[in-house]
Amino acid sequence: MDEQSHISVENLNAWYGSTQALYNINLEIPPRHTTAIIGPSGCGKSTFVRCINRMHETLPNTRVAGKIQIADLDVYGKGVSPVWVRRRVGMVFQKANPFPTMSIYDNVAAGLKLNGFSNHGELDKIVERSLRQAALWDEVKDSLKKKSGASLSGGQQQRLCIARALAVEPDVLLMDEPASALDPISTAKIEDLIFDLKQQYTVVIVTHNMQQAARVAEYTAFFLMGNLVELDKTEKMFTKPSDKRTEDYITGRFG
Amino acid sequence: MPDLTTHDISWSRRCKNYLALGTITAGALVVTVPLFLILGTVIYRGIGGLNLDFFTQLPKPVGETGGGVANALAGSLMILGLASLIGVPLGVGTGIFLAEYGRNRYGNVVRFTADVLNGVPSIVIGMTAYAIVVLKQGHFSLTAGSVALGIMMIPIVSRTTEEVLLLVPHPIREAALGLGIAQWRTTLSVVLPSAKGGIITGILLAFARIAGETAPLLFTSLGNDYWNFRLDQPTAALPVQIFKYATSPYDDWHSKAWTGALVLITMILLTTVAFRLVTSRGVRESG
Secondary structure (H helix, E strand, O other): OOOOOOEEEEEEEEEEOOEEEEEEEEEEEOOOOEEEEEOOOOOOHHHHHHHHOOOHHHOOOEEEEEEEEEOOEEOOOOOOOHHHHHHHEEEEOOOOOOOOOOEHHHHHHHHHHOOOOOOHHHHHHHHHHHHHHOOOHHHHOOOOOOOEHHHOOHHHHHHHHHHHHHHOOOOEEEEEOOOOOOOHHHHHHHHHHHHHHOOOOEEEEEOOOHHHHHHHOOEEEEEEOOEEEEEEEHHHHHHOOOOHHHHHHHOOOOO | OOOOOHHHOOHHHHHHHHHHHHHHHHHHHHHHHHHHHHHHHHHHHHHHHOOHHHHHOOEOOOOOOOEOOHHHHHHHHHHHHHHHHHHHHHHHHHHHHHHHHOOOHHHHHHHHHHHHHHHOOHHHHHHHHHHHHHHHHOOOOHHHHHHHHHHHHHHHHHHHHHHHHHHOOHHHHHHHHHOOOOHHHHHHHHHHHHOHHHHHHHHHHHHHHHHOOOHHHHOOOOOOOOOOOOOOOOOOOHHHHHHHHHOOOOHHHHHHHHHHHHHHHHHHHHHHHHHHHHHHHHHHHHO
16 A cells, blocks of 8 residues: 555454454555545445444443554454544434434534533634535524424434544544445445545445445455455456456355 | 126125224224213202302311312312422433433343332322321321322333334434534533423323322321411311212212312313423424
């Protein structure tokens, strides 16, 4: 890798009960670029990104071993609180999950408000900035406090969730198949958004859609049955992958 | 395509169908009849005694006509209010624990205990309150009655709270945790508001249930023919007053018991309907 890494993963293993989902993952993710994670269903893509912000451990009977370093933060270090990790690593989920009882404004402000931030002038600015970054501002600016987050369309809800994640100013943004439940127009909007976001953030996106990986990501990692097969520049992965299995997957021979 | 219109179905099958349909319809009717019989009888026999005095006067001694149950109405409200202060926070707290942190052995023990408590006869709970409050204080009291009813509320409120919290979709919790919001904050500010309507319904259910309880009050708050606003003194309550009037040999008191029953049923019915309206509006807003 010709760039300094932002997220560095060493010997990462993860389990659900007695089932091992990830085997000895080692990889480096560069800063301010988009890295796509591809692979067939059940290959551990989601588990992998959920280990980065320690969401994996919120499910019952799960276990993680290994080391993840995000810049100077040792994610699984002694005394490191998962809450603290998650403030630096934002996450967007497969299905848009706005808080149903909150207005659009409160949804975006939630991460700050519920962590005790109460400077209202500042909050207004952050909400506007985040909604603009998520390309949603123009569509909702007249009903910020009137409409519930759940009243938006599916694509708008997902952009609302992106704005909500950006409002806490994370270093890293994890996206777990953020467009898989959306129509092509909404998907295009999210992809444009990801393209802009990498100016400021390190983006890791899980996707089932190889065209999407090719469109948005500079780097692509291919996972298979809990193992990392390879991670390389997206161009190279899709033209001349070093591993036979990657080639088979990309050309549609399995998966 | 075979013709499946009715004239093709054999006579015996149609008969069986009507028989089955008739049986279950009759069954459903039998279930609703007692409710209307009770309501009808209570209204018929109680409505004559309804007048302003009934709500504003103290009970008159035997032999004197007139008077009311004002002290029992006030006493019931005080006992129920204090019982809710005990039962609601403990019940909701237990429910939150069971739903959010109770997926383990300790949680199972708490859940099982709550179910057993729910099945304990109310008179036994009255005896418990007698043992832990009345004996300590040295006399019957408003507090003792509230403790008994408060204990009865806990399992009802905690189980409904747990059930509605579990209905809150998991992705909502994940969204909050993923933002770096602490678990307790997530529960308090994100999960609880989503389940507010259901929790209020649970509280209401428990309230309606204890509002009519007589047995646990018999040897805790005891009853009183006069006003009492002190926590440590015997206090009149509507169900106990009804019991006293109904078991007396006087016709005047019998009719007062019917009127008391009518007032009690109406109170519970009105609270139920009022809370339903409030909570259904809440659900629509959030949906």
